[in-house]
Amino acid sequence: MAAGEEEKKIRELFKTYMAEELKHPEIGRRKKAFIQEHFAPHIPFVLRPALLVPTLSFIFICVLALQLMKPVTKPIPQVALKETVKPKTLERTPFEEGDLGVQVKQVSSDMGSTLVFQKSSQGVPVIVIWVFTGGSNQ
Amino acid sequence: MHDPDRHLVERAKAGDRGAFGKLATRHYELVYAVAFGVLGNREDALDVAQEALMKAFLEIQKFQGESKFRTWLYRISVNAAIDASRRKRPTEPIEERIDLRAHEPSPREEAHRREIRGLVRNALDLLSPEHRTILVLREWHELSYDEIAETLQIEVGTVMSRLFYARKKLAEALGANVKGEVP
Structure with missing residues:
Protein backbone atom coordinates (compact mmCIF):
# COMPACT_ATOMS: atom_id res chain seq x y z
CA MET A 1 0.00 0.00 0.00
CA LYS A 74 -67.77 46.91 48.34
CA PRO A 75 -68.98 50.30 49.76
CA ILE A 76 -72.71 50.73 50.28
CA PRO A 77 -74.25 53.10 47.73
CA GLN A 78 -74.98 56.62 49.03
CA VAL A 79 -78.61 56.44 47.88
CA ALA A 80 -79.29 53.49 50.16
CA LEU A 81 -77.65 55.30 53.03
CA LYS A 82 -79.88 58.32 52.61
CA GLU A 83 -83.02 56.21 52.69
CA THR A 84 -82.20 53.99 55.60
CA VAL A 85 -80.00 55.97 57.92
CA LYS A 86 -81.28 59.14 59.54
CA PRO A 87 -78.85 61.42 61.28
CA LYS A 88 -79.29 61.16 65.03
CA THR A 89 -79.54 64.45 66.89
CA LEU A 90 -79.03 64.75 70.58
CA GLU A 91 -81.69 66.87 72.25
CA ARG A 92 -81.05 68.61 75.50
CA THR A 93 -83.27 67.40 78.30
CA PRO A 94 -83.85 69.27 81.56
CA PHE A 95 -81.71 68.09 84.43
CA GLU A 96 -83.51 65.87 86.84
CA GLU A 97 -82.27 65.19 90.26
CA GLY A 98 -82.90 61.51 89.85
CA ASP A 99 -80.17 61.37 87.20
CA LEU A 100 -77.52 61.40 89.87
CA GLY A 101 -79.20 58.65 91.82
CA VAL A 102 -79.86 60.97 94.76
CA GLN A 103 -82.75 63.21 95.72
CA VAL A 104 -81.83 66.60 97.04
CA LYS A 105 -84.47 67.81 99.55
CA GLN A 106 -82.58 70.42 101.46
CA VAL A 107 -79.08 71.78 101.18
CA SER A 108 -77.40 73.57 104.04
CA SER A 109 -73.87 74.38 104.93
CA ASP A 110 -72.22 75.16 108.28
CA MET A 111 -68.86 75.53 106.71
CA GLY A 112 -69.43 78.70 104.75
CA SER A 113 -70.94 80.05 101.60
CA THR A 114 -69.31 77.38 99.36
CA LEU A 115 -69.69 73.61 99.43
CA VAL A 116 -67.92 71.22 97.16
CA PHE A 117 -69.70 67.94 96.58
CA GLN A 118 -68.24 65.05 94.60
CA LYS A 119 -69.97 61.89 93.52
CA SER A 120 -68.57 59.17 91.34
CA SER A 121 -70.98 57.88 88.76
CA GLN A 122 -69.88 54.77 86.78
CA GLY A 123 -66.24 55.59 87.29
CA VAL A 124 -66.60 59.17 86.07
CA PRO A 125 -66.20 61.68 88.86
CA VAL A 126 -68.89 64.31 89.02
CA ILE A 127 -68.05 67.45 90.91
CA VAL A 128 -70.79 69.80 92.03
CA ILE A 129 -69.94 73.16 93.45
CA TRP A 130 -72.63 74.92 95.41
CA VAL A 131 -72.38 78.56 96.00
CA PHE A 132 -74.64 79.99 98.73
CA THR A 133 -75.07 83.61 98.18
CA GLY A 134 -77.79 84.23 100.70
CA GLY A 135 -76.28 83.05 103.95
CA SER A 136 -75.56 79.75 105.65
CA ASN A 137 -79.07 78.22 105.10
CA GLN A 138 -81.00 77.70 101.86
CA MET B 1 -6.83 38.90 11.94
CA HIS B 2 -10.55 38.20 12.11
CA ASP B 3 -11.63 36.41 15.25
CA PRO B 4 -15.33 35.39 15.33
CA ASP B 5 -15.12 35.18 19.11
CA ARG B 6 -13.76 38.69 19.64
CA HIS B 7 -17.05 40.33 20.64
CA LEU B 8 -17.87 37.66 23.21
CA VAL B 9 -14.30 37.74 24.52
CA GLU B 10 -14.55 41.51 25.09
CA ARG B 11 -17.81 41.08 26.97
CA ALA B 12 -16.36 38.25 29.03
CA LYS B 13 -13.36 40.41 29.89
CA ALA B 14 -15.76 43.12 31.06
CA GLY B 15 -17.18 40.60 33.54
CA ASP B 16 -20.09 39.18 31.54
CA ARG B 17 -20.27 35.59 32.74
CA GLY B 18 -23.01 34.77 30.25
CA ALA B 19 -20.77 35.82 27.36
CA PHE B 20 -18.14 33.34 28.48
CA GLY B 21 -20.93 30.78 28.77
CA LYS B 22 -21.59 31.29 25.04
CA LEU B 23 -17.90 30.83 24.27
CA ALA B 24 -17.83 27.68 26.38
CA THR B 25 -20.92 26.36 24.59
CA ARG B 26 -19.32 27.07 21.22
CA HIS B 27 -15.97 25.44 22.00
CA TYR B 28 -16.79 22.70 24.50
CA GLU B 29 -16.42 19.89 21.95
CA LEU B 30 -13.12 21.31 20.73
CA VAL B 31 -11.72 21.29 24.26
CA TYR B 32 -13.16 17.86 24.99
CA ALA B 33 -11.73 16.40 21.78
CA VAL B 34 -8.24 17.61 22.69
CA ALA B 35 -8.58 16.15 26.18
CA PHE B 36 -9.95 12.85 24.96
CA GLY B 37 -7.38 12.55 22.17
CA VAL B 38 -4.57 12.99 24.66
CA LEU B 39 -6.04 11.03 27.57
CA GLY B 40 -8.14 8.35 25.85
CA ASN B 41 -10.50 8.12 28.81
CA ARG B 42 -13.94 9.73 28.92
CA GLU B 43 -14.15 10.54 32.62
CA ASP B 44 -10.68 12.05 32.74
CA ALA B 45 -11.30 13.96 29.51
CA LEU B 46 -14.57 15.42 30.83
CA ASP B 47 -12.83 16.58 33.99
CA VAL B 48 -9.95 18.10 32.03
CA ALA B 49 -12.30 19.83 29.59
CA GLN B 50 -14.10 21.54 32.46
CA GLU B 51 -10.84 22.35 34.19
CA ALA B 52 -9.48 23.94 30.99
CA LEU B 53 -12.62 26.00 30.43
CA MET B 54 -12.62 27.23 34.02
CA LYS B 55 -8.98 28.16 33.70
CA ALA B 56 -9.70 30.06 30.50
CA PHE B 57 -12.53 31.90 32.25
CA LEU B 58 -10.39 32.85 35.23
CA GLU B 59 -7.49 33.96 33.03
CA ILE B 60 -9.46 35.70 30.31
CA GLN B 61 -7.87 39.03 31.29
CA LYS B 62 -4.49 37.59 30.25
CA PHE B 63 -5.73 36.99 26.72
CA GLN B 64 -4.42 39.95 24.75
CA GLY B 65 -5.87 39.04 21.37
CA GLU B 66 -2.49 38.40 19.72
CA SER B 67 -3.88 35.09 18.47
CA LYS B 68 -7.41 33.87 17.92
CA PHE B 69 -9.35 32.99 21.06
CA ARG B 70 -9.66 29.44 19.73
CA THR B 71 -5.88 29.08 19.43
CA TRP B 72 -5.46 30.36 22.99
CA LEU B 73 -8.11 27.90 24.19
CA TYR B 74 -6.37 25.03 22.34
CA ARG B 75 -3.17 25.91 24.18
CA ILE B 76 -4.87 25.85 27.59
CA SER B 77 -6.62 22.57 26.74
CA VAL B 78 -3.43 20.90 25.51
CA ASN B 79 -1.51 21.95 28.62
CA ALA B 80 -4.31 20.77 30.93
CA ALA B 81 -4.55 17.43 29.10
CA ILE B 82 -0.78 16.81 29.08
CA ASP B 83 -0.57 17.67 32.79
CA ALA B 84 -3.44 15.29 33.51
CA SER B 85 -1.86 12.49 31.45
CA ARG B 86 1.29 12.79 33.60
CA ARG B 87 -0.78 12.56 36.77
CA LYS B 88 -2.90 9.74 35.38
CA ARG B 89 -2.64 6.29 36.87
CA PRO B 90 -0.86 3.87 34.53
CA THR B 91 -3.62 1.27 34.74
CA GLU B 92 -6.64 1.37 32.44
CA PRO B 93 -9.81 -0.73 32.67
CA ILE B 94 -9.09 -4.21 31.26
CA GLU B 95 -12.27 -4.37 29.19
CA GLU B 96 -11.18 -1.27 27.31
CA ARG B 97 -8.09 -3.01 25.96
CA ILE B 98 -8.08 -5.34 22.98
CA ASP B 99 -5.13 -7.48 22.04
CA LEU B 100 -4.17 -6.46 18.52
CA ARG B 101 -2.82 -9.91 17.62
CA ALA B 102 -5.93 -11.69 18.87
CA HIS B 103 -8.22 -9.34 16.97
CA GLU B 104 -10.64 -10.96 14.57
CA PRO B 105 -12.98 -8.84 12.47
CA SER B 106 -16.67 -9.06 13.33
CA PRO B 107 -19.39 -9.03 10.66
CA ARG B 108 -21.58 -6.83 12.78
CA GLU B 109 -21.12 -3.11 12.37
CA GLU B 110 -21.47 -2.23 16.02
CA ALA B 111 -18.96 -4.83 17.04
CA HIS B 112 -16.62 -3.61 14.31
CA ARG B 113 -16.86 -0.05 15.59
CA ARG B 114 -16.03 -1.19 19.07
CA GLU B 115 -13.06 -3.07 17.76
CA ILE B 116 -11.79 -0.08 15.81
CA ARG B 117 -12.17 2.02 18.90
CA GLY B 118 -10.17 -0.45 20.95
CA LEU B 119 -7.53 -0.76 18.24
CA VAL B 120 -7.02 2.97 17.89
CA ARG B 121 -6.98 3.48 21.61
CA ASN B 122 -4.37 0.81 22.11
CA ALA B 123 -2.32 2.27 19.27
CA LEU B 124 -2.57 5.77 20.78
CA ASP B 125 -1.44 4.43 24.13
CA LEU B 126 1.89 3.63 22.50
CA LEU B 127 2.44 7.32 21.81
CA SER B 128 3.55 10.03 24.21
CA PRO B 129 0.99 12.74 25.18
CA GLU B 130 2.86 15.20 22.95
CA HIS B 131 2.56 12.93 19.90
CA ARG B 132 -1.12 12.29 20.64
CA THR B 133 -1.63 16.05 20.88
CA ILE B 134 -0.14 16.63 17.42
CA LEU B 135 -2.27 13.84 16.00
CA VAL B 136 -5.53 15.13 17.41
CA LEU B 137 -4.84 18.73 16.34
CA ARG B 138 -3.92 17.67 12.82
CA GLU B 139 -6.21 14.73 12.07
CA TRP B 140 -9.30 15.71 14.03
CA HIS B 141 -9.22 19.49 14.24
CA GLU B 142 -7.45 19.75 10.86
CA LEU B 143 -5.18 22.58 11.96
CA SER B 144 -2.38 23.58 9.64
CA TYR B 145 1.25 23.02 10.61
CA ASP B 146 1.54 26.74 11.32
CA GLU B 147 -1.52 26.74 13.56
CA ILE B 148 -0.25 23.72 15.47
CA ALA B 149 3.16 25.38 15.87
CA GLU B 150 1.49 28.56 17.14
CA THR B 151 -0.76 26.65 19.52
CA LEU B 152 2.03 24.55 21.01
CA GLN B 153 4.64 27.30 20.64
CA ILE B 154 7.09 25.01 18.86
CA GLU B 155 8.81 25.08 15.47
CA VAL B 156 6.93 23.96 12.36
CA GLY B 157 9.73 21.43 11.75
CA THR B 158 9.07 19.90 15.16
CA VAL B 159 5.38 19.64 14.34
CA MET B 160 6.19 17.80 11.10
CA SER B 161 8.65 15.38 12.67
CA ARG B 162 6.32 14.58 15.57
CA LEU B 163 3.43 14.02 13.20
CA PHE B 164 5.54 11.74 11.01
CA TYR B 165 6.59 9.69 14.04
CA ALA B 166 3.00 9.52 15.41
CA ARG B 167 1.60 8.28 12.11
CA LYS B 168 4.37 5.71 11.73
CA LYS B 169 3.79 4.30 15.22
CA LEU B 170 0.05 4.27 14.64
CA ALA B 171 0.45 2.43 11.34
CA GLU B 172 2.65 -0.16 13.00
CA ALA B 173 0.19 -0.66 15.85
CA LEU B 174 -2.84 -0.86 13.61
CA GLY B 175 -1.03 -3.27 11.31
CA ALA B 176 -3.39 -5.10 8.98
CA ASN B 177 -6.22 -2.63 9.60
CA VAL B 178 -4.26 0.07 7.82
CA LYS B 179 -3.17 -2.20 4.97
CA GLY B 180 -6.75 -2.98 4.04
CA GLU B 181 -6.73 -6.66 4.94
CA VAL B 182 -9.74 -6.33 7.21
CA PRO B 183 -13.09 -4.72 6.44
Whole structure:
Protein backbone atom coordinates (compact mmCIF):
# COMPACT_ATOMS: atom_id res chain seq x y z
CA MET A 1 0.00 0.00 0.00
CA ALA A 2 1.27 3.49 -0.87
CA ALA A 3 2.25 5.86 1.95
CA GLY A 4 -0.54 8.24 0.95
CA GLU A 5 -3.13 5.48 1.18
CA GLU A 6 -1.80 4.40 4.56
CA GLU A 7 -1.97 7.97 5.83
CA LYS A 8 -5.53 8.27 4.55
CA LYS A 9 -6.54 5.05 6.27
CA ILE A 10 -5.02 6.18 9.57
CA ARG A 11 -6.88 9.46 9.31
CA GLU A 12 -10.14 7.64 8.64
CA LEU A 13 -9.68 5.31 11.59
CA PHE A 14 -8.73 8.15 13.87
CA LYS A 15 -11.68 10.27 12.77
CA THR A 16 -14.08 7.36 13.25
CA TYR A 17 -12.66 6.85 16.72
CA MET A 18 -13.08 10.52 17.67
CA ALA A 19 -16.50 10.94 16.02
CA GLU A 20 -17.84 7.88 17.84
CA GLU A 21 -16.66 9.30 21.13
CA LEU A 22 -18.12 12.77 20.56
CA LYS A 23 -21.50 11.26 19.73
CA HIS A 24 -21.75 9.78 23.21
CA PRO A 25 -24.76 11.28 25.07
CA GLU A 26 -22.73 11.70 28.25
CA ILE A 27 -20.68 14.46 26.58
CA GLY A 28 -23.73 16.60 25.81
CA ARG A 29 -25.23 15.97 29.24
CA ARG A 30 -22.07 17.02 31.06
CA LYS A 31 -21.63 20.04 28.79
CA LYS A 32 -25.15 21.26 29.55
CA ALA A 33 -24.71 20.72 33.28
CA PHE A 34 -21.36 22.51 33.28
CA ILE A 35 -22.58 25.57 31.39
CA GLN A 36 -25.73 25.73 33.51
CA GLU A 37 -23.79 25.48 36.75
CA HIS A 38 -21.11 28.06 36.03
CA PHE A 39 -22.24 30.40 33.27
CA ALA A 40 -26.04 30.44 33.14
CA PRO A 41 -27.56 33.95 33.17
CA HIS A 42 -28.87 35.01 36.58
CA ILE A 43 -32.53 34.15 37.09
CA PRO A 44 -34.44 35.58 40.07
CA PHE A 45 -35.00 32.97 42.77
CA VAL A 46 -38.78 32.71 42.32
CA LEU A 47 -38.49 32.40 38.53
CA ARG A 48 -36.23 29.34 38.61
CA PRO A 49 -37.92 26.39 36.90
CA ALA A 50 -38.32 24.43 40.11
CA LEU A 51 -40.15 27.28 41.82
CA LEU A 52 -41.97 28.78 38.87
CA VAL A 53 -45.07 26.55 39.10
CA PRO A 54 -45.55 27.02 42.89
CA THR A 55 -45.02 30.78 42.49
CA LEU A 56 -47.56 31.08 39.69
CA SER A 57 -50.01 28.94 41.66
CA PHE A 58 -49.62 31.20 44.70
CA ILE A 59 -50.19 34.32 42.62
CA PHE A 60 -53.28 32.72 41.05
CA ILE A 61 -54.73 31.85 44.46
CA CYS A 62 -54.10 35.39 45.71
CA VAL A 63 -55.84 36.92 42.69
CA LEU A 64 -58.75 34.51 43.08
CA ALA A 65 -59.08 35.33 46.78
CA LEU A 66 -59.11 39.06 46.03
CA GLN A 67 -61.82 38.56 43.44
CA LEU A 68 -63.97 36.68 45.95
CA MET A 69 -63.46 39.30 48.67
CA LYS A 70 -64.41 42.21 46.44
CA PRO A 71 -68.25 42.03 46.84
CA VAL A 72 -67.93 41.88 50.65
CA THR A 73 -65.82 44.99 50.95
CA LYS A 74 -67.77 46.91 48.34
CA PRO A 75 -68.98 50.30 49.76
CA ILE A 76 -72.71 50.73 50.28
CA PRO A 77 -74.25 53.10 47.73
CA GLN A 78 -74.98 56.62 49.03
CA VAL A 79 -78.61 56.44 47.88
CA ALA A 80 -79.29 53.49 50.16
CA LEU A 81 -77.65 55.30 53.03
CA LYS A 82 -79.88 58.32 52.61
CA GLU A 83 -83.02 56.21 52.69
CA THR A 84 -82.20 53.99 55.60
CA VAL A 85 -80.00 55.97 57.92
CA LYS A 86 -81.28 59.14 59.54
CA PRO A 87 -78.85 61.42 61.28
CA LYS A 88 -79.29 61.16 65.03
CA THR A 89 -79.54 64.45 66.89
CA LEU A 90 -79.03 64.75 70.58
CA GLU A 91 -81.69 66.87 72.25
CA ARG A 92 -81.05 68.61 75.50
CA THR A 93 -83.27 67.40 78.30
CA PRO A 94 -83.85 69.27 81.56
CA PHE A 95 -81.71 68.09 84.43
CA GLU A 96 -83.51 65.87 86.84
CA GLU A 97 -82.27 65.19 90.26
CA GLY A 98 -82.90 61.51 89.85
CA ASP A 99 -80.17 61.37 87.20
CA LEU A 100 -77.52 61.40 89.87
CA GLY A 101 -79.20 58.65 91.82
CA VAL A 102 -79.86 60.97 94.76
CA GLN A 103 -82.75 63.21 95.72
CA VAL A 104 -81.83 66.60 97.04
CA LYS A 105 -84.47 67.81 99.55
CA GLN A 106 -82.58 70.42 101.46
CA VAL A 107 -79.08 71.78 101.18
CA SER A 108 -77.40 73.57 104.04
CA SER A 109 -73.87 74.38 104.93
CA ASP A 110 -72.22 75.16 108.28
CA MET A 111 -68.86 75.53 106.71
CA GLY A 112 -69.43 78.70 104.75
CA SER A 113 -70.94 80.05 101.60
CA THR A 114 -69.31 77.38 99.36
CA LEU A 115 -69.69 73.61 99.43
CA VAL A 116 -67.92 71.22 97.16
CA PHE A 117 -69.70 67.94 96.58
CA GLN A 118 -68.24 65.05 94.60
CA LYS A 119 -69.97 61.89 93.52
CA SER A 120 -68.57 59.17 91.34
CA SER A 121 -70.98 57.88 88.76
CA GLN A 122 -69.88 54.77 86.78
CA GLY A 123 -66.24 55.59 87.29
CA VAL A 124 -66.60 59.17 86.07
CA PRO A 125 -66.20 61.68 88.86
CA VAL A 126 -68.89 64.31 89.02
CA ILE A 127 -68.05 67.45 90.91
CA VAL A 128 -70.79 69.80 92.03
CA ILE A 129 -69.94 73.16 93.45
CA TRP A 130 -72.63 74.92 95.41
CA VAL A 131 -72.38 78.56 96.00
CA PHE A 132 -74.64 79.99 98.73
CA THR A 133 -75.07 83.61 98.18
CA GLY A 134 -77.79 84.23 100.70
CA GLY A 135 -76.28 83.05 103.95
CA SER A 136 -75.56 79.75 105.65
CA ASN A 137 -79.07 78.22 105.10
CA GLN A 138 -81.00 77.70 101.86
CA MET B 1 -6.83 38.90 11.94
CA HIS B 2 -10.55 38.20 12.11
CA ASP B 3 -11.63 36.41 15.25
CA PRO B 4 -15.33 35.39 15.33
CA ASP B 5 -15.12 35.18 19.11
CA ARG B 6 -13.76 38.69 19.64
CA HIS B 7 -17.05 40.33 20.64
CA LEU B 8 -17.87 37.66 23.21
CA VAL B 9 -14.30 37.74 24.52
CA GLU B 10 -14.55 41.51 25.09
CA ARG B 11 -17.81 41.08 26.97
CA ALA B 12 -16.36 38.25 29.03
CA LYS B 13 -13.36 40.41 29.89
CA ALA B 14 -15.76 43.12 31.06
CA GLY B 15 -17.18 40.60 33.54
CA ASP B 16 -20.09 39.18 31.54
CA ARG B 17 -20.27 35.59 32.74
CA GLY B 18 -23.01 34.77 30.25
CA ALA B 19 -20.77 35.82 27.36
CA PHE B 20 -18.14 33.34 28.48
CA GLY B 21 -20.93 30.78 28.77
CA LYS B 22 -21.59 31.29 25.04
CA LEU B 23 -17.90 30.83 24.27
CA ALA B 24 -17.83 27.68 26.38
CA THR B 25 -20.92 26.36 24.59
CA ARG B 26 -19.32 27.07 21.22
CA HIS B 27 -15.97 25.44 22.00
CA TYR B 28 -16.79 22.70 24.50
CA GLU B 29 -16.42 19.89 21.95
CA LEU B 30 -13.12 21.31 20.73
CA VAL B 31 -11.72 21.29 24.26
CA TYR B 32 -13.16 17.86 24.99
CA ALA B 33 -11.73 16.40 21.78
CA VAL B 34 -8.24 17.61 22.69
CA ALA B 35 -8.58 16.15 26.18
CA PHE B 36 -9.95 12.85 24.96
CA GLY B 37 -7.38 12.55 22.17
CA VAL B 38 -4.57 12.99 24.66
CA LEU B 39 -6.04 11.03 27.57
CA GLY B 40 -8.14 8.35 25.85
CA ASN B 41 -10.50 8.12 28.81
CA ARG B 42 -13.94 9.73 28.92
CA GLU B 43 -14.15 10.54 32.62
CA ASP B 44 -10.68 12.05 32.74
CA ALA B 45 -11.30 13.96 29.51
CA LEU B 46 -14.57 15.42 30.83
CA ASP B 47 -12.83 16.58 33.99
CA VAL B 48 -9.95 18.10 32.03
CA ALA B 49 -12.30 19.83 29.59
CA GLN B 50 -14.10 21.54 32.46
CA GLU B 51 -10.84 22.35 34.19
CA ALA B 52 -9.48 23.94 30.99
CA LEU B 53 -12.62 26.00 30.43
CA MET B 54 -12.62 27.23 34.02
CA LYS B 55 -8.98 28.16 33.70
CA ALA B 56 -9.70 30.06 30.50
CA PHE B 57 -12.53 31.90 32.25
CA LEU B 58 -10.39 32.85 35.23
CA GLU B 59 -7.49 33.96 33.03
CA ILE B 60 -9.46 35.70 30.31
CA GLN B 61 -7.87 39.03 31.29
CA LYS B 62 -4.49 37.59 30.25
CA PHE B 63 -5.73 36.99 26.72
CA GLN B 64 -4.42 39.95 24.75
CA GLY B 65 -5.87 39.04 21.37
CA GLU B 66 -2.49 38.40 19.72
CA SER B 67 -3.88 35.09 18.47
CA LYS B 68 -7.41 33.87 17.92
CA PHE B 69 -9.35 32.99 21.06
CA ARG B 70 -9.66 29.44 19.73
CA THR B 71 -5.88 29.08 19.43
CA TRP B 72 -5.46 30.36 22.99
CA LEU B 73 -8.11 27.90 24.19
CA TYR B 74 -6.37 25.03 22.34
CA ARG B 75 -3.17 25.91 24.18
CA ILE B 76 -4.87 25.85 27.59
CA SER B 77 -6.62 22.57 26.74
CA VAL B 78 -3.43 20.90 25.51
CA ASN B 79 -1.51 21.95 28.62
CA ALA B 80 -4.31 20.77 30.93
CA ALA B 81 -4.55 17.43 29.10
CA ILE B 82 -0.78 16.81 29.08
CA ASP B 83 -0.57 17.67 32.79
CA ALA B 84 -3.44 15.29 33.51
CA SER B 85 -1.86 12.49 31.45
CA ARG B 86 1.29 12.79 33.60
CA ARG B 87 -0.78 12.56 36.77
CA LYS B 88 -2.90 9.74 35.38
CA ARG B 89 -2.64 6.29 36.87
CA PRO B 90 -0.86 3.87 34.53
CA THR B 91 -3.62 1.27 34.74
CA GLU B 92 -6.64 1.37 32.44
CA PRO B 93 -9.81 -0.73 32.67
CA ILE B 94 -9.09 -4.21 31.26
CA GLU B 95 -12.27 -4.37 29.19
CA GLU B 96 -11.18 -1.27 27.31
CA ARG B 97 -8.09 -3.01 25.96
CA ILE B 98 -8.08 -5.34 22.98
CA ASP B 99 -5.13 -7.48 22.04
CA LEU B 100 -4.17 -6.46 18.52
CA ARG B 101 -2.82 -9.91 17.62
CA ALA B 102 -5.93 -11.69 18.87
CA HIS B 103 -8.22 -9.34 16.97
CA GLU B 104 -10.64 -10.96 14.57
CA PRO B 105 -12.98 -8.84 12.47
CA SER B 106 -16.67 -9.06 13.33
CA PRO B 107 -19.39 -9.03 10.66
CA ARG B 108 -21.58 -6.83 12.78
CA GLU B 109 -21.12 -3.11 12.37
CA GLU B 110 -21.47 -2.23 16.02
CA ALA B 111 -18.96 -4.83 17.04
CA HIS B 112 -16.62 -3.61 14.31
CA ARG B 113 -16.86 -0.05 15.59
CA ARG B 114 -16.03 -1.19 19.07
CA GLU B 115 -13.06 -3.07 17.76
CA ILE B 116 -11.79 -0.08 15.81
CA ARG B 117 -12.17 2.02 18.90
CA GLY B 118 -10.17 -0.45 20.95
CA LEU B 119 -7.53 -0.76 18.24
CA VAL B 120 -7.02 2.97 17.89
CA ARG B 121 -6.98 3.48 21.61
CA ASN B 122 -4.37 0.81 22.11
CA ALA B 123 -2.32 2.27 19.27
CA LEU B 124 -2.57 5.77 20.78
CA ASP B 125 -1.44 4.43 24.13
CA LEU B 126 1.89 3.63 22.50
CA LEU B 127 2.44 7.32 21.81
CA SER B 128 3.55 10.03 24.21
CA PRO B 129 0.99 12.74 25.18
CA GLU B 130 2.86 15.20 22.95
CA HIS B 131 2.56 12.93 19.90
CA ARG B 132 -1.12 12.29 20.64
CA THR B 133 -1.63 16.05 20.88
CA ILE B 134 -0.14 16.63 17.42
CA LEU B 135 -2.27 13.84 16.00
CA VAL B 136 -5.53 15.13 17.41
CA LEU B 137 -4.84 18.73 16.34
CA ARG B 138 -3.92 17.67 12.82
CA GLU B 139 -6.21 14.73 12.07
CA TRP B 140 -9.30 15.71 14.03
CA HIS B 141 -9.22 19.49 14.24
CA GLU B 142 -7.45 19.75 10.86
CA LEU B 143 -5.18 22.58 11.96
CA SER B 144 -2.38 23.58 9.64
CA TYR B 145 1.25 23.02 10.61
CA ASP B 146 1.54 26.74 11.32
CA GLU B 147 -1.52 26.74 13.56
CA ILE B 148 -0.25 23.72 15.47
CA ALA B 149 3.16 25.38 15.87
CA GLU B 150 1.49 28.56 17.14
CA THR B 151 -0.76 26.65 19.52
CA LEU B 152 2.03 24.55 21.01
CA GLN B 153 4.64 27.30 20.64
CA ILE B 154 7.09 25.01 18.86
CA GLU B 155 8.81 25.08 15.47
CA VAL B 156 6.93 23.96 12.36
CA GLY B 157 9.73 21.43 11.75
CA THR B 158 9.07 19.90 15.16
CA VAL B 159 5.38 19.64 14.34
CA MET B 160 6.19 17.80 11.10
CA SER B 161 8.65 15.38 12.67
CA ARG B 162 6.32 14.58 15.57
CA LEU B 163 3.43 14.02 13.20
CA PHE B 164 5.54 11.74 11.01
CA TYR B 165 6.59 9.69 14.04
CA ALA B 166 3.00 9.52 15.41
CA ARG B 167 1.60 8.28 12.11
CA LYS B 168 4.37 5.71 11.73
CA LYS B 169 3.79 4.30 15.22
CA LEU B 170 0.05 4.27 14.64
CA ALA B 171 0.45 2.43 11.34
CA GLU B 172 2.65 -0.16 13.00
CA ALA B 173 0.19 -0.66 15.85
CA LEU B 174 -2.84 -0.86 13.61
CA GLY B 175 -1.03 -3.27 11.31
CA ALA B 176 -3.39 -5.10 8.98
CA ASN B 177 -6.22 -2.63 9.60
CA VAL B 178 -4.26 0.07 7.82
CA LYS B 179 -3.17 -2.20 4.97
CA GLY B 180 -6.75 -2.98 4.04
CA GLU B 181 -6.73 -6.66 4.94
CA VAL B 182 -9.74 -6.33 7.21
CA PRO B 183 -13.09 -4.72 6.44
